[in-house]
Amino acid sequence: MTNEISFFENPEGTREEILEATFYALRQHGYADLTISKIGDEFGKSQSLIYHHYDDKDELLVDLLDYMLEQVENQVPLPNQSPEAYIEVIIDEIFGTSSNSDIEFSQAVIELRAQAAHDDDYNRLFRRSDDFIRKQIARVIQAGVDAGAFDVEDPSQTAALFHTVLVGIQAERITSDEDTIDDVRAEFRRYIEHCLLSE
Amino acid sequence: MTNEISFFENPEGTREEILEATFYALRQHGYADLTISKIGDEFGKSQSLIYHHYDDKDELLVDLLDYMLEQVENQVPLPNQSPEAYIEVIIDEIFGTSSNSDIEFSQAVIELRAQAAHDDDYNRLFRRSDDFIRKQIARVIQAGVDAGAFDVEDPSQTAALFHTVLVGIQAERITSDEDTIDDVRAEFRRYIEHCLLSE
DNA sequence: TGTAATTGATTATATATTCAATAAGTATAA
DNA sequence: TTATACTTATTGAATATATAATCAATTACA
Numbered sequence: 001m002t003n004e005i006s007f008f009e010n011p012e013g014t015r016e017e018i019l020e021a022t023f024y025a026l027r028q029h030g031y032a033d034l035t036i037s038k039i040g041d042e043f044g045k046s047q048s049l050i051y052h053h054y055d056d057k058d059e060l061l062v063d064l065l066d067y068m069l070e071q072v073e074n075q076v077p078l079p080n081q082s083p084e085a086y087i088e089v090i091i092d093e094i095f096g097t098s099s100n101s102d103i104e105f106s107q108a109v110i111e112l113r114a115q116a117a118h119d120d121d122y123n124r125l126f127r128r129s130d131d132f133i134r135k136q137i138a139r140v141i142q143a144g145v146d147a148g149a150f151d152v153e154d155p156s157q158t159a160a161l162f163h164t165v166l167v168g169i170q171a172e173r174i175t176s177d178e179d180t181i182d183d184v185r186a187e188f189r190r191y192i193e194h195c196l197l198s199e
Numbered sequence: 200m201t202n203e204i205s206f207f208e209n210p211e212g213t214r215e216e217i218l219e220a221t222f223y224a225l226r227q228h229g230y231a232d233l234t235i236s237k238i239g240d241e242f243g244k245s246q247s248l249i250y251h252h253y254d255d256k257d258e259l260l261v262d263l264l265d266y267m268l269e270q271v272e273n274q275v276p277l278p279n280q281s282p283e284a285y286i287e288v289i290i291d292e293i294f295g296t297s298s299n300s301d302i303e304f305s306q307a308v309i310e311l312r313a314q315a316a317h318d319d320d321y322n323r324l325f326r327r328s329d330d331f332i333r334k335q336i337a338r339v340i341q342a343g344v345d346a347g348a349f350d351v352e353d354p355s356q357t358a359a360l361f362h363t364v365l366v367g368i369q370a371e372r373i374t375s376d377e378d379t380i381d382d383v384r385a386e387f388r389r390y391i392e393h394c395l396l397s398e
Numbered sequence: 399t400g401t402a403a404t405t406g407a408t409t410a411t412a413t414a415t416t417c418a419a420t421a422a423g424t425a426t427a428a
Numbered sequence: 429t430t431a432t433a434c435t436t437a438t439t440g441a442a443t444a445t446a447t448a449a450t451c452a453a454t455t456a457c458a
Contacts, residue, residue, distance in 0.1 A: 014437080030317040032231040036414060046439050051415070053437095107316045110370065114310040117373045118229040126374045134379075153389070160382035161364075161390070168367025171309065174316050175325040180333075183359035190352070191360070194393045213403080234447060245405050250449065252403095403456070413446080422437070428430080 015053050015063075018043055022064050027104050031111050034061075062121045065112050069129040072109070076136050083144030087192060090137065094166045095185045098178060106170040113167075133166075134159045141196070151198040158196065214252050214262075217242055221263050226303050230310050233260075261320045264311050268328040271308070275335050282343030286391060289336065293365045294384045297377060305369040312366075332365070333358045340395070350397040357395065 021043035026034055028042075036057060040047035054060040077089045096102045116122040138159035144150035152158045165188060169181065220242035225233050227241075235256055239246035253259040276288045295301045315321040337358035343349035351357045364387060368380065 030314065032314070033317070035412080037412085045437090047414090048416085048440080049438055057414070107313075110309075111313040111316065113370060113373060114306075114313045115229065115231070117306045117310065118232075123374055130371070130374060154382075154385075157382040157386045160379055161386035164364055164367035164371055164383045165360075166367070167370045168363035168365070171312060171366045171370045172329070172363055174312060175322055175329060180359055183353075183356040184363045186353075187356045187360035191390050191394055195390055235449085236447070244403090246448090247406080247450085248404055256448065399458100401456105401458080403454100405452105405454075407451090407453105409448100409450080411447085411449105414444095416443080417441090418439105419441105420437100420439075422435105424435075425433090427432080 014049075018050055018053055018060065019064050019067050022060060023068070023108065026064070026108050026111070031115060058121075062125070065122060065125050068105075068109060068112070069125055073129060073132055076133055079136075079140045079143065083140055083147060083149045084197075086140050087144075087196070090140075090162065091185070091188065091192075094162070094169055094188075095181060096169075096173075098181070103173055106173050110167075110170050110174065130163065134163045137162050144196075149198060150196050152196060213248075217249055217252055217259065218263050218266050221259060222267070222307065225263070225307050225310070230314060257320075261324070264321060264324050267304075267308060267311070268324055272328060272331055275332055278335070278339045278342065282339055282346060282348045283396075285339050286343075286395070289339075289361065290384070290387065290391075293361070293368055293387075294380060295368075295372075297380070302372055305372050309366075309369050309373065329362065333362045336361050343395075348397060349395050351395060 018039070022034075022039050025038045025042045029035075029038055036047050036050060039060075040050060043050065050060065054063070075093065077086065077093065079086060081089070096106070112122060113126055116126050134156065138156040141150055141152060141155035141158050145152060145155060165184070169184065172184075173181065217238070221233075221238050224237045224241045228234075228237055235246050235249060238259075239249060242249065249259065253262070274292065276285065276292065278285060280288070295305070311321060312325055315325050333355065337355040340349055340351060340354035340357050344351060344354060364383070368383065371383075372380065
């Protein structure tokens with residue numbers, strides 16, 4: 001079993017190595033059981049060194065979330081293709097490749113999202129990221145409407161449902177089997193056909 | 200500010216009082232910072248008494264989740280009305296009354312769901328609850344199809360998307376403003392009109 | 399009398415954080 | 429090139445605190 005998460009392939013500098021270690025420790029032990037000691041183990045170097053790069057645990061975790069959400073935002077495909085093709089790509093992103101690393105990444109994100117209920121920094125970062133993604137999707141849908149390919153009332157309203165399904169799948173992945181996810185994907189396709197595409 | 204969560208109105212017996220206290224402590228401090236001491240504070244009696252009723256913290260939290268999911272399942276409306284009316288009730292349940300207690304309950308559920316990634320007991324309970332809800336929705340959709348009110352290929356597939364939206368809204372509520380939730384609701388209504396109701 | 403409720407004190411451990419000390423690396427002046 | 433100063437990386441030990449869990453003792457109660 002290898003750890004092949006793309007964006008951590010070759011960390012640049014110690015700080016990024018620490019983020020990588022924190023991410024793996026989070027995946028393995030979960031947020032509630034995440035300790036500096038466990039991060040240090042994953043890091044391979046001493047715990048003290050972590051404090052040389054970060055003031056405290058909080059700062060480290062907020063930095064990790066920032067880093068992860070940056071990756072999420074970068075993963076949103078650029079609108080450099082036809083609206084129809086773009087929607088296909090979005091669907092693939094939402095429902096994922098069902099690879100282990102994808103699923104584990106989603107789980108980590110959801111776990112951090114849950115913390116946003118009690119931490120303003122987390123809340124702010126998720127708000128920013130969610131807004132960004134919704135707007136990106138809305139923009140493409142608007143382009144599709146302009147091109148006559150799509151037919152919707154309000155693109156940002158449609159994008160809002162896209163995003164809810166994205167987050168819902170992330171949360172469901174934790175417990176649901178692949179068959180259920182497949183059902184959701186099929187039904188979402190049906191929605192797109194009937195409610196998005198022009199006749 | 201009063202705590203008016205319906206199902207905790209009058210706890211029967213000490214165990215239920217402890218569950219109530221645990222729930223409030225969870226809401227206030229979050230799962231990661233949830234300690235027996237804080238539960239004891241909320242409980243109003245000594246921490247030791249908690250150990251008289253529960254073997255350890257784990258047992259208590261699993262029992263809380265079990266209890267909460269029971270409430271969730273009981274909240275799924277009975278199919279004793281017309282399919283069309285039932286769908287309306289389901290939408291209200293999914294998007295909630297936006298009352299504080301509803302939102303806080305959702306947040307607690309999502310936070311516990313995130314733990315399912317690292318705890319088999321949690322995983323099992325959520326699987327059971329999710330299956331139950333999906334099947335309940337699917338049954339009603341099937342009834343609507345039989346009555347000629349609905350027109351879908353596969354009711355359990357449609358129910359799967361309903362459930363994803365339910366969970367997605369729960370997770371989004373943590374950070375999203377009410378306007379965004381309203382957008383999702385409007386789009387979901389559009390979906391139902393175009394993809395569920397017969398012409 | 400016996401059973402359940404309740405408490406306070408206690409303990410062992412885990413955890414975040416600090417700190418002084420050392421090693422390694424890098425630029426600079428001779 | 430070498431010596432010097434300076435910065436950064438790195439560590440192990442130490443500390444204060446928080447936390448889960450235990451338990452013997454006491455109170456309420458049936």
